[in-house]
Amino acid sequence: MKKSALVIALIALALAAANxxxxxxxxxxxxxxxVVYLGTNHKDTNEPVFTNHSEAKLLADTVLVKYFPGFxxxxxxxxWLEDGLISHEYTLVIYLSDTNLNQVHKACSELLxxxxxxxxxxxxxxTKTEFYSGK
Numbered sequence: 001m002k003k004s005a006l007v008i009a010l011i012a013l014a015l016a017a018a019n020x021x022x023x024x025x026x027x028x029x030x031x032x033x034x035v036v037y038l039g040t041n042h043k044d045t046n047e048p049v050f051t052n053h054s055e056a057k058l059l060a061d062t063v064l065v066k067y068f069p070g071f072x073x074x075x076x077x078x079x080w081l082e083d084g085l086i087s088h089e090y091t092l093v094i095y096l097s098d099t100n101l102n103q104v105h106k107a108c109s110e111l112l113x114x115x116x117x118x119x120x121x122x123x124x125x126x127t128k129t130e131f132y133s134g135k
Contacts, residue, residue: 028128034096034104037121038111039078041089049116053090059114060092067107071096097129 040056042049050056057073064071071094078091096104101124108120 028130031097031127031129032101033125033127033129034099034101035123035125036092036094036096036104036108036111037076037078037123038092038094038115039089039117039120040091040115041087042116043118044116046087046089048090050090056090056092056115060094060111063110063114064094064107066110067103068096068099070098097127 038060040049041047050059053075057075060073064073074093074095076091076093077088079086079088081087101122104122108122111117112120
């Protein structure tokens with residue numbers, strides 16, 4: 001008798017925990033966050049396209065606002081090995097949520113041209129998001 005009561009108590013506890021988990025999850029929306037890595041060295045010369053970083057961010061802002069109601073840009077220093085030599089370039093890391101890959105591709109096509117790039121790296125990460133307002 002005690003063993004069956006323990007089993008029932010454990011099942012009830014598991015169900016309660018699962019219910020709490022799903023209640024918490026209701027506040028979060030399943031989403032895909034796109035992360036775009038945009039280099040700023042010219043594709044042919046590997047020389048910086050911009051004389052200062054503010055110019056690059058301003059141009060990225062100008063392009064991104066055409067396609068997305070919101071975005072985040074971070075600055076990074078990209079690096080890679082080519083022919084045994086390490087190269088570096090100032091890189092913009094762009095975070096995009098609440099959008100789709102087609103829209104990301106449209107923006108990236110314009111960024112490729114504006115920044116004289118042959119490609120950008122796009123990552124698609126499944127996330128759960130919530131716009132929290134403190135209530």
